[in-house]
Amino acid sequence: MTDNTASTGTEATGSAVPDGAERAPRRLRADARRNIDSLLEAATTTFATSGVDAPAKQIADLAGVGVGTLYRHFPQRSDLVKAVFQREVDACADAAPELAAANESGVALEKWLHRYTEFLATKQGLASALHSGDPAFAALPDYFMQRLGPALGSLLDAARANGEICDDISAKDLLYAVSKLCMPMSGEGAAHSRRMVALLVDGLRHGTGGSRPAS
The missing domain is CATH 1.10.10.60 (Homeodomain-like)
Incomplete structure (x- = not known):
């Protein structure tokens, strides 16, 4: 391509559509x-x-x-890259209400954060393109936050309301914190990222009397 x-x-x-004519979707x-x-x-x-x-x-x-x-x-190659990225962001965002409906609030939050971790792990191949400075990708960071911010925010609100996590972290901060934990490290794979995110979840529960659910 x-x-x-x-x-x-x-x-x-x-x-062909005449000039000035409306084109129906x-x-x-x-x-x-x-x-x-x-x-x-x-x-x-x-x-x-x-x-x-x-x-x-x-x-x-x-x-x-x-x-x-x-x-x-x-x-254009950029059309395909954008479509792949948006599709995966949408799937991750759409998982939030599904997890909330099937789990207790704290468990739903933890499962979604691990789902987000997997999303980040499989998107490493797109990273160089998305951060290349190509104007074609300029809108993607906003798309990322507009979809994933509310998805995670709803899970955080439910877990806070049930006293399952501390209340001093925002969805944006948590999205960025997990992304930092998932940055590739020499000699470490996806399992390392999952362990780091599990530690982060434990930290969110610290002081609330909660603990990680038994696996």
Whole structure:
């Protein structure tokens, strides 16, 4: 995939639209939606193992589609990187209410923080692109905080209300604290990050009379 590949307006809409005319939003066909989902899944896997500069054919082959289909949906490499990142952020955010519905508040918070830890571990392949200074990625830090801040905030509020954690930390501080703990270290893998986050959770409970639930 090259960054100067672009689709035409007729490719995107399927027909020309006169100047000044309103274009109604077009619902994706089921097969197009499946192709996009397959491409995003394949790109997520490929970026994690081969980096964001992996060949387009490698991604398309893994998705079971042609390279032309990849270019049609994601004309620029940055389009694909952004879509992968946003998809994974959304999945992490959406896990918060699911965990809250299935667990006690303190357990839901701990499980979500470990889910967030896994998200960070699998996003290392995107880090260089996201911090490259490319204007295409300028909005992603705000997207990250707008989605994950409220998700974590709701879990923190519930745990505070039940007296399960201390009340002097914000969602933003905790998101950044976990991300720092998950920064790659020489000779250490994902298991080390999980241990560090477990210690952080214990610290949140310190002074409340709480303790980590038995595994």
